[in-house]
Amino acid sequence: MLPSLALWVLLLPATFAAILPQYDPFYNAPAGYASKAPGTILRTRRVITTYFGLIPDGVQAWQLLYRTTAINGTAIASATTVFKPLKPKANSFVSFHTAYDGSAVTGACDPSFNYQLFAPQIDLISSVEFFLLQAYLLEGYVVQAPDYEGPDAAFGAGRLAGMGVLDSMRAVANFGSTLGFSTSTPKIVGYGYSGGGIATGWAASLLSTYAPELNVIGWASGGTPANLTGTAVFIDGTLFAGFLPQSLVGLAADSAYGAQLDPVINRIITPKGRNDLKVAEQICGVENLLTFAFGQIQSTDFQSLGNKIFFEPTIANVLSKQVMGVNSNETPKAPVYLFHAINDEVIPYANASTLYDDWCADGASVHFVTVANGGHATTEVIGFVGAFNFVKAAFAGTVASGCSKETTLNDTLDPVALGVQLEPVLVQLLNALAVAGRKDINIKNNIQTLNETVGA
Numbered sequence: 001m002l003p004s005l006a007l008w009v010l011l012l013p014a015t016f017a018a019i020l021p022q023y024d025p026f027y028n029a030p031a032g033y034a035s036k037a038p039g040t041i042l043r044t045r046r047v048i049t050t051y052f053g054l055i056p057d058g059v060q061a062w063q064l065l066y067r068t069t070a071i072n073g074t075a076i077a078s079a080t081t082v083f084k085p086l087k088p089k090a091n092s093f094v095s096f097h098t099a100y101d102g103s104a105v106t107g108a109c110d111p112s113f114n115y116q117l118f119a120p121q122i123d124l125i126s127s128v129e130f131f132l133l134q135a136y137l138l139e140g141y142v143v144q145a146p147d148y149e150g151p152d153a154a155f156g157a158g159r160l161a162g163m164g165v166l167d168s169m170r171a172v173a174n175f176g177s178t179l180g181f182s183t184s185t186p187k188i189v190g191y192g193y194s195g196g197g198i199a200t201g202w203a204a205s206l207l208s209t210y211a212p213e214l215n216v217i218g219w220a221s222g223g224t225p226a227n228l229t230g231t232a233v234f235i236d237g238t239l240f241a242g243f244l245p246q247s248l249v250g251l252a253a254d255s256a257y258g259a260q261l262d263p264v265i266n267r268i269i270t271p272k273g274r275n276d277l278k279v280a281e282q283i284c285g286v287e288n289l290l291t292f293a294f295g296q297i298q299s300t301d302f303q304s305l306g307n308k309i310f311f312e313p314t315i316a317n318v319l320s321k322q323v324m325g326v327n328s329n330e331t332p333k334a335p336v337y338l339f340h341a342i343n344d345e346v347i348p349y350a351n352a353s354t355l356y357d358d359w360c361a362d363g364a365s366v367h368f369v370t371v372a373n374g375g376h377a378t379t380e381v382i383g384f385v386g387a388f389n390f391v392k393a394a395f396a397g398t399v400a401s402g403c404s405k406e407t408t409l410n411d412t413l414d415p416v417a418l419g420v421q422l423e424p425v426l427v428q429l430l431n432a433l434a435v436a437g438r439k440d441i442n443i444k445n446n447i448q449t450l451n452e453t454v455g456a
Contacts, residue, residue: 018116021079021107026065027151029077033067038163039170039211040067042077048117049083052127056117059137060084062178063112066171068150069163070255079112080146080168084179085137091183092395093142095169097192097199098129100147101285103155103249109284110147125285129193132384136191139392142179144172148199155195155250156228157257158322162202165190166211169203173214189218189394191387193380194347195285197224201355205330218394220337220387223376225347226355228322229310234348237296242288243346244297245280257318264314265303273302325358332364335399337390339369339383346376360403367400370407382410 021027026045033042043065050056062082070076082093102109113119114126121127136143146168148161169188172179176186192200200221207216225231228247235241252261269277279291298307305312310319324330336359340352349370356368369386371379386408393399 018113018119021110021113021151022105024107026063027077027079027107029065029067029075033077034075036067036075038067038069039167039174041065041171041174042067044175047081047115049081049115050117050119051130052121054118057083057130057134057137059086061115062175064168064171064175066167068167069160070150071157071160071257072259076150076152076255078147078150078164078168079110080144080171081112081115082172082175082179083133083137083143083145085140085142087140088142088180089140089395091181092187092189093144093172093179094136094391095165095172095188095190095203096133096136096143096145097148097165097190097196097203098126098133098145099193099195099197099285100126100149101155101195101243101246102283102288103149103153103246103253103280104284105153105281107147107153108282109153110149111145112147115145125195129196129380132380135384135388136391139388141395142172144168146199149250150253150255152253152255153250154253154256156198156247156322157251157253157255158198158202158228158324159206160256161199162204162206163210165199165203166207166214169214169216170211185213185215187395188214188216189220189391190216191220191391193221193383194223194225194376197221197347200224201226201324204332204334204336205324208331208333209329216334217397218335218337218391218399219332220339220390222339222380222383222387223344223347224324224338224340224352224355226324226351229319230351231347232297232319233310235346236298237294238345239293240289240346241295241297242290242292243285244295245276245292246285246288248297249277249280251318251322260314261318264312268303268305268309268312270301270303273297276302325355325362328362331359331362332366335365335367335394335401337367337369337387339371339379339386341371341374341376341379343372343374344376344379356403356405364403365399365401366403368403368405370405372407372409382408 041064047061047063049061065079068078098111100109111126148164154160190200201224204219252258300306342349359366374382
């Protein structure tokens, strides 16, 4: 049975439907905002946040438009959604970086849009990850979830995402009086998986140089794409190749590396490739898996350089800036929890293992969990319990320093893994595992079947 509030909401007229960010004036930065400090709140509003766009989640929620920074150092504005449970823990919040994996110029993939009442659930990933976010709310944490890709949906531009996360943290700290914080430096722990791991890993990397005043005490990141070139080569021509046109569009966004990449792309792209990029500008991650499954960006059908595309000087230079762990001054100071499936079919395991080695060599404290029996999707669910417990330990100040590793053989969830109070969340995670199948087999089969049906 739906709660009475949800029944009332469902009777509201359709004019209350969420407006795409492209047309919603809330997302337009006010005049003079560029002179404000990064993290400055530019605009606020109350929103009703919902499960699947229909069922309110029963917490107070706001959206903040805040000032952040483009790759070239100029000002841009982005939004974050802030959730406050009924009895929040004092002076702390979780920064939740959902994997919205899309470069839709309309803003259709943005979490802030998908969380709103009557938003069509275009981005399935954000919809499912909303249950993970609920675990933190049920535990009593204030949670914020930023649109870390910025106004141009710059998917894959890790440094931009990292700055977007850090400035969203600043904005939430600046919003502290409304949230009941009694300090300007609340404790923060960041979490993200897959595309959210790009944002999490880069925020952790850039904290010391970009936002050292923030009181971040831990980072949990899973399925982390620490090397975009390695990921691109790994999935090109596979069932999951659909993430690649989106990454090219995202990296070539104006706020990312458009000034460098656009001339090169315009020179080498084929008519087919241009059409693939135009499609990627309109859709979100899961849908793109259907439109570009088994496609190859290293093919001359897509661009004229063929398999030499990653050696083109400008492209190689941009991609080199998307590798975590290269610079010692970009080493996380707070403890990190990394988890990754050894058989991950989307993000190569070597991305995470190399990152672990590099960060540890530079003095970071990292606990690295290898999930032996998971695929990319199932590991987000299986690995979430460990990440959730790490977040609680980080807030409690009980995370051990130094580097360590462990391997888990589990391929399902303990029915009481998250505690009795989080049983509703656990039920949804068990459902997600059932849908995904062992090592993501159902996901692979369904995408392949749909692709064959569409192509027939």
